[in-house]
Amino acid sequence: MINTNPIGLFDSGIGGTSIWKAIHQLMPNENTVYLADSKNAPYGIKSKEEIIALSKKNTELLLENNCKIIVVACNTATTNAIKELRACYDVPFIGIEPAIKPAATQSKTQTIGILATRGTLNSELFNKTVSFYQETNIIEQIGYGLVELIENGEINSPKMKELLVSYLTPMIEKNIDYLVLGCSHYPYLIPKIKQILPKSIQIIDSGEAVAKQTLTVLQNKTGMSNLEKGKYKFYSNIDPKVLNDILGNKYPVSKRAF
Numbered sequence: 276m277i278n279t280n281p282i283g284l285f286d287s288g289i290g291g292t293s294i295w296k297a298i299h300q301l302m303p304n305e306n307t308v309y310l311a312d313s314k315n316a317p318y319g320i321k322s323k324e325e326i327i328a329l330s331k332k333n334t335e336l337l338l339e340n341n342c343k344i345i346v347v348a349c350n351t352a353t354t355n356a357i358k359e360l361r362a363c364y365d366v367p368f369i370g371i372e373p374a375i376k377p378a379a380t381q382s383k384t385q386t387i388g389i390l391a392t393r394g395t396l397n398s399e400l401f402n403k404t405v406s407f408y409q410e411t412n413i414i415e416q417i418g419y420g421l422v423e424l425i426e427n428g429e430i431n432s433p434k435m436k437e438l439l440v441s442y443l444t445p446m447i448e449k450n451i452d453y454l455v456l457g458c459s460h461y462p463y464l465i466p467k468i469k470q471i472l473p474k475s476i477q478i479i480d481s482g483e484a485v486a487k488q489t490l491t492v493l494q495n496k497t498g499m500s501n502l503e504k505g506k507y508k509f510y511s512n513i514d515p516k517v518l519n520d521i522l523g524n525k526y527p528v529s530k531r532a533f
Contacts, residue, residue, distance in 0.1 A: 278498030281306035281508070282489065283342030285333035288316035288426045289511075289518045290460025291348025294371060297482035298346065298489055304502045305493075308340045309348075310533065311511040311518050317422035318351040319392025319458070326394060330356035334364055336533050340508075343497040346489060347371060350391060350457050350481075354398035367496055369489050372404065373457035374479045379408040382453050386412040388446035391457025393417045401457075414449055416442045418458060425460045428517045435467060443471050456480040463521065 282302075284295055288311050295309050310333050312318075318326050330352045337345050346369045347353045347360070353370035360368050373395065378387040395401055396415050405413055424435050446454065454476055456462060462480045469478070493499045507526050511518045515528040522528070 276498030277501050278343055278493075279306060279500045279502060280341045280343040280497075281308045282344055282346060282493075283308050283310075283337030283340065284346040284348045285310040285312060285330075285337060285352070286349040286459055287318035287329075287351065288313040288422065288460065289521045290422065290425065290458060290463070291346075292518070292521055293459050293462040293480070294346060294348035294482050294485050297486040299505075299507070301486040301490055302493075302499070302505075304505050305500050306502070306505045306507070308337060308342055308508045309510065310336060311509070311515075312533070313426055313518070314512040316426050317392060318349060319394035319417075319422065321394065323355045323398075326352055326355040327359050330360055331363065332533065334360055338364065338366065342366070344369065344489065344492060346485065348459050348485075350459060351394035351398075354395050354400040358400075367492050369485060369492060371459060371481050371485050373401065373455045374481050374484065375404055375408060375413070375455060378453035378455045378479050379411040379413070382411060384450045384452045385410065386414065386449055386451050387453040387455060388414045388416065388443075388449075388451040389455045389457050390416050390418050390442060390461060392422065393419075395457050412449070414446050414451060416446065418442060418461065421464065422458065422460050425463060426517060428520060430463055430467070435464070439464065439467055439471055443468065447473065447476070452476055454478050
C-alpha cells in the first residue's frame with residue numbers, strides 16, 4: 276500500500292530532531308512534519324494535565340497536515356500523555372521511553388544510570404517499567420537545566436559541563452556500566468558526556484529503536500511512500516535559529532504560532 280502522507284513528529288523543542296534524524300536515516304523517502312514546541316519547553320517541569328493539553332494541541336496541528344502516523348518524540352509527553360492521545364485520536368502513535376530494558380538486561384554490574392526530566396521519572400509509565408527490573412540498581416537523576424541550555428544553543432557552555440559533571444559523577448562512583456538517556460534532547464550531549472564518563476560505561480538512547488518501530492507500523496498499518504525523496508517541514512513557535520543550527524542549516528524551518 277502506497278501512502279505519501281507525512282510522518283508527524285512533535286517535541287517540547289529541538290530535542291526530538293534526534294529522533295527525526297534516526298527516522299530520516301532509515302526512511303529517507305518519507306515526507307515528514309516536525310513541530311518544535313520550544314515556547315513551552317521544557318515539558319519536564321509541567322503538570323501531567325498541562326503535558327496532555329500541549330500534546331493534544333500538537334497532535335491536532337499534525338493531523339491538519341494529514342500526518343498518517345505521529346511520533347511523540349519526547350519522553351515526557353510519551354510517559355504522561357500517550358495513553359490519552361491513543362484514546363482520543365484515530366491515528367497510530369509511536370512513543371519514546373527511556374531504554375531501560377537493554378541496559379538492565381546487559382548490565383554486568385547490575386547498576387545502571389538514567390538521566391531524564393522530572394516529568395519522565397515521576398510518571399506512572401516510567402515507574403511501571405522500572406518495576407520489572409527490581410534486581411537492577413537503577414540510579415535516577417533529573418537533568419535540571421539541561422533542556423533549557425540546549426534550547427538556548429548553549430551545549431558547549433561552561434554551565435553545561437558543570438551540570439553534567441555534577442549529575443554523572445555520583446553515577447560513576449556507584450559503578451554504573453550503562454547510562455540511559457531519558458530525554459530526546461540529551462543525545463546532543465553525548466560528545467560532552469563521553470568526556471566525563473569512563474570508556475567502560477556505554478550510553479544508550481532510543482532513536483534507532485523508535486525509527487525501527489515506526490517503520491514496522493508503517494509497513495503493517497498505514498503504508499509507505501514511493502517517493503524518490505521525501506519533503507521535510509520543520510516548524511518552531513519561537514525564533515527558529517537554534518532549530519536551524521541543530522539541523523545544520525540544511526532544511527527550511529518556518530516560524531508559526533501553535
